[in-house]
Amino acid sequence: MLRLRRQQWIEMVAHGLDCLPEEACGLLVGRPDGSVEAFRPCTNTDRSARTYAIDGREILRVERDLDASGNGLEVVGVMHTHTHTDAYPSPTDVERAALLASWHFLIVSLRHPEPVARSYRISDGEVAEERIELVVR
Amino acid sequence: MPVSVRLPTVLRTHAGGLSEVSAEGATIGEVVDDVVRQFPGTANHLKAPDGALHRFVNVYLDDEDVRYLGGLDTPVSDGAEVSIVPAVAGGTG
Numbered sequence: 283m284l285r286l287r288r289q290q291w292i293e294m295v296a297h298g299l300d301c302l303p304e305e306a307c308g309l310l311v312g313r314p315d316g317s318v319e320a321f322r323p324c325t326n327t328d329r330s331a332r333t334y335a336i337d338g339r340e341i342l343r344v345e346r347d348l349d350a351s352g353n354g355l356e357v358v359g360v361m362h363t364h365t366h367t368d369a370y371p372s373p374t375d376v377e378r379a380a381l382l383a384s385w386h387f388l389i390v391s392l393r394h395p396e397p398v399a400r401s402y403r404i405s406d407g408e409v410a411e412e413r414i415e416l417v418v419r
Numbered sequence: 420m421p422v423s424v425r426l427p428t429v430l431r432t433h434a435g436g437l438s439e440v441s442a443e444g445a446t447i448g449e450v451v452d453d454v455v456r457q458f459p460g461t462a463n464h465l466k467a468p469d470g471a472l473h474r475f476v477n478v479y480l481d482d483e484d485v486r487y488l489g490g491l492d493t494p495v496s497d498g499a500e501v502s503i504v505p506a507v508a509g510g511t512g
Contacts, residue, residue, distance in 0.1 A: 305510055333510030338477035338484065341504050345427060349438055356428045360507055367511050375509035381464050381475050382505060384429055 283316050284359070284386045284401040285415045290321045295397045297323040298363040298390050306390075307334040309344055310359035316386060316412075319355055333374065334362045359386030359401075366393055369400040371409050379404035386412070422495055424454055425502040426461075433460030442501075447478060448491030450501055465503070475506045 298306040307326050312318040322344050326334040341357070348355050360382075364372075369391035371379075379387060383405040391398045403410045421441040426434055434440055440457065444450035451472070455462045467473050471491070478485045479502040485493045495501065 307507075309507075328508070328510070330510065333508065335506075335508035338479065338504035338506065339482055341427070341507060342425075342479065342482070342502050345504075346425075358428075362509060364511055372509065372511045374511065378475065378506070378509045381473070382429060382507070384432070 283413045283415055284310075284388060285312075285315075285317045285417060287318070287417045288419070290318055291399070291416060293321045293323070294361055294388075294390060294399075297321075298392055298397065301326060301363070302392065303331050303365060304329055305331060305334040305363050305365055307336055307360060307362040309336070309341065309357050310361055310386060310388060311344070311348065311355050312358045313355065314358060314384070316358065318358070318386075321361065331365050336360070358384075359388060361388040361390060364389055364391045364393065367391065368393060369398050371402055371404060376404055376407055376409060380407075388414075420497045422450055422497070422499050422501055424450060425500065427503055427505050429505055430461055430464055430503065433464070434458040444495060446491065447480060447485050447489075447493040447495060447501065450495055451478065451491070454503075477504045477506050478502070479504065 308323040310318045311320040324336045327337050328335045369389040387402045401412050401414050424440050424442050442450045442453040
């Protein structure tokens, strides 16, 4: 399960809308149990409406900050938007997740006026949807 | 001389939970091989079957992507910091 707070959801949707017509992406910072404590918007280095990529140095910076803070938080997943398709992992998403079996893959579809979020675990090419709990406080 | 190698969170479970390990090697390739030797569970994450660097992994030498330096043959000097980072990408293709 992925547990999101209202503020993070607002930040993600805002980042997604800001990046249109390109896909937006960012890292989910939290605990291994799937509680997201912060959203770190990242630059989509592909600058594309169909693909995204995060510069490894940006990931490195986030992980260094988290290690230095010593509060036990880590990068637990990645959020990206689909600008013109539903919130389901594409073959590219599944292929590129090969080494990230422990991560949560949150996809926000901006295809319709209301943003739609769905979250997945992707392991050995198998996609399993997980529940999203939105903590409204 | 040993260099320090920073591991991403996704690899730490294969390295006893360590965020940083010490490895020996004169090149990036030797350093990566030494990490794999010490922590065999990292092998599938770091190396492709042909011995190249796994294409979904990026390795940085003092924050420079080694693919734009000399790849696995990039020389590593004393006190250098090597960082391993998962490549994070995707999209609707």
